[in-house]
Amino acid sequence: MDIDKQIVAEIEARLGAKNIRTGADAEGFLEDFWGRARGKTLCVALPASTQEVSDVLSICFHHKIAVFPQGGNTSTCLGAVPDASGRSIVLSLSRMNRILSVDPLDASIAAEAGCILADIQEAAVKVDKFFPLSLGAEGSCQIGGNVSTNAGGTSVLRYGNTRDLVLGMEVVLPDGRIWDGMRTLRKNNTGYDLKHLFIGAEGSLGIITKVSLKIFPSLPHLTSALISFEDIVNLTAFTEPLRKTFDTSIIAMELISGSEVRIVKEMMPDLSVPYDQNVGWFLLVDIVSDGQGDIADRLQDVLGGAMEDGHITDVLISANEAQRAAIWKLRHSVTESHKKYGMGMSHDVAVPIGDIPRFIQIAKAKVDEAFPQADIAIVGHVGDGNLHYNVIFEKSRWAAIPDQSKMRKDVYKVIYDIAAGMNGTFSAEHGIGALHVAEMKTYKSEIELEMMKGVKSLFDPHNIMNPGRILPE
Numbered sequence: 001m002d003i004d005k006q007i008v009a010e011i012e013a014r015l016g017a018k019n020i021r022t023g024a025d026a027e028g029f030l031e032d033f034w035g036r037a038r039g040k041t042l043c044v045a046l047p048a049s050t051q052e053v054s055d056v057l058s059i060c061f062h063h064k065i066a067v068f069p070q071g072g073n074t075s076t077c078l079g080a081v082p083d084a085s086g087r088s089i090v091l092s093l094s095r096m097n098r099i100l101s102v103d104p105l106d107a108s109i110a111a112e113a114g115c116i117l118a119d120i121q122e123a124a125v126k127v128d129k130f131f132p133l134s135l136g137a138e139g140s141c142q143i144g145g146n147v148s149t150n151a152g153g154t155s156v157l158r159y160g161n162t163r164d165l166v167l168g169m170e171v172v173l174p175d176g177r178i179w180d181g182m183r184t185l186r187k188n189n190t191g192y193d194l195k196h197l198f199i200g201a202e203g204s205l206g207i208i209t210k211v212s213l214k215i216f217p218s219l220p221h222l223t224s225a226l227i228s229f230e231d232i233v234n235l236t237a238f239t240e241p242l243r244k245t246f247d248t249s250i251i252a253m254e255l256i257s258g259s260e261v262r263i264v265k266e267m268m269p270d271l272s273v274p275y276d277q278n279v280g281w282f283l284l285v286d287i288v289s290d291g292q293g294d295i296a297d298r299l300q301d302v303l304g305g306a307m308e309d310g311h312i313t314d315v316l317i318s319a320n321e322a323q324r325a326a327i328w329k330l331r332h333s334v335t336e337s338h339k340k341y342g343m344g345m346s347h348d349v350a351v352p353i354g355d356i357p358r359f360i361q362i363a364k365a366k367v368d369e370a371f372p373q374a375d376i377a378i379v380g381h382v383g384d385g386n387l388h389y390n391v392i393f394e395k396s397r398w399a400a401i402p403d404q405s406k407m408r409k410d411v412y413k414v415i416y417d418i419a420a421g422m423n424g425t426f427s428a429e430h431g432i433g434a435l436h437v438a439e440m441k442t443y444k445s446e447i448e449l450e451m452m453k454g455v456k457s458l459f460d461p462h463n464i465m466n467p468g469r470i471l472p473e
């Protein structure tokens with residue numbers, strides 16, 4: 001039997017024929033969410049337990065066969081699909097999707113890594129608690145994928161990134177050994193805190209099979225405000241008073257450019273947009289009641305001055321949950337609209353918070369000059385300095401570009417150079433995947449790469465875990 005067939009046969013013997021996919025049955029696991037890359041694989045393995053993950057990794061380690069872990073496959077940077085070699089397996093966590101325990105007293109929740117994020121949020125609500133990680137893909141991304149990418153999302157301002165929410169985890173190492181680190185301790189200074197190596201490692205060091213997470217008191221009433229303003233230079237003039245007044249009661253602070261709203265409206269004409277779209281910018285703020293008076297009244301007080309000074313042009317404050325949902329619907333419609341509109345190069349940059357207006361101004365001048373056929377559409381978790389700076393080519397304009405690959409690289413370089421020049425980063429929350437490996441070489445220092453390569457070779461000496469991702473050769 002040829003070696004590839006033997007590997008598939010060994011995996012099949014451990015998991016059972018119905019829990020592996022080959023040929024046409026594997027198709028659904030090979031293409032990335034955005035349709036930008038399609039890989040090949042010997043088979044997709046669908047283990048249902050930690051022991052089965054361990055068995056599969058032992059086989060792959062023995063045969064030195066690459067393993068591409070896959071969660072919900074919503075990665076924005078080609079992180080979760082196999083490469084084109086075909087000499088690899090995809091390991092999908094989708095069958096390991098159980099909530100294991102919810103402990104309100106310990107304020108913790110334990111789940112298998114393939115658990116869908118929305119199911120974890122729901123499990124917390126059932127015990128009158130709150131799990132704050134929230135992002136547009138929450139209906140399909142998995143907690144193992146969130147932890148592996150150290151996902152950010154819309155609640156970072158108050159609760160931090162996924163890293164801040166993880167208490168413990170279980171991991172299967174590339175050679176099949178199992179590390180049980182499923183604790184829920186808030187304090188444990190006993191040597192290196194190993195879980196942090198796996199958070200944000202994008203499956204390059206092992207497979208996360210279980211996680212324990214913090215949950216929080218359930219949120220009282222939330223109020224959303226959509227603030228319109230014309231000029232980005234005025235951003236801090238009204239966000240600083242907002243921060244001063246509401247402090248940690250601000251859950252989300254999302255920037256949306258007027259150009260973005262107009263693309264959403266064009267691509268999704270049925271979406272209700274009950275405000276003037278012909279404005280330069282919108283800021284969406286979510287504030288939780290803090291017992292210090294009516295949020296809407298206090299918002300009017302704080303923003304009244306900004307309105308008089310001409311820093312903002314309008315404020316829409318949600319009066320009920322339906323209005324709040326309508327405001328957020330706009331924010332969550334961005335990804336789908338981009339897909340319909342054309343080819344978007346999304347830059348997940350972060351710069352120091354005070355530099356955001358300057359970044360936007362410099363980037364606009366450069367993009368307008370170098371890529372006049374492109375639209376600029378921006379959304380961002382601006383409260384924590386993170387912008388999704390999208391340079392989008394409408395479909396027919398993209399089709400007319402002779403060397404699209406060069407164009408992509410040129411656009412990325414312009415934006416990332418500006419961020420780097422401000423002591424910022426080219427990947428704030430989405431990670432590296434296969435898409436940004438070249439940027440690692442350009443923007444990370446030699447010593448950073450050396451340390452990362454040292455960690456990688458310690459855990460994964462045969463380089464079988466997600467090869468070609470994160471680290472340049």
Ligand SMILES: Cc1cc2nc3c(=O)[nH]c(=O)nc-3n(C[C@H](O)[C@H](O)[C@H](O)COP(=O)(O)OP(=O)(O)OC[C@H]3O[C@@H](n4cnc5c(N)ncnc54)[C@H](O)[C@@H]3O)c2cc1C
Nearest residue numbers: 071072073074075079136142144145146151152153203208
């Ligand atoms: C509409 C939309 C909105 C989004 N919004 C945000 C946002 O606001 N903030 C944000 O940070 N991201 C966002 N993302 C990106 C994406 O949803 C996140 O990166 C998410 O955390 C990935 O989870 P996943 O289960 O889909 O992982 P996948 O895409 O399947 O995998 C991501 C990476 O993790 C690895 N991996 C997956 N599971 C495991 C595991 N159990 N063990 C080891 N490695 C594993 C994969 O190999 C891959 O490298 C968005 C994506 C979409 C499509």
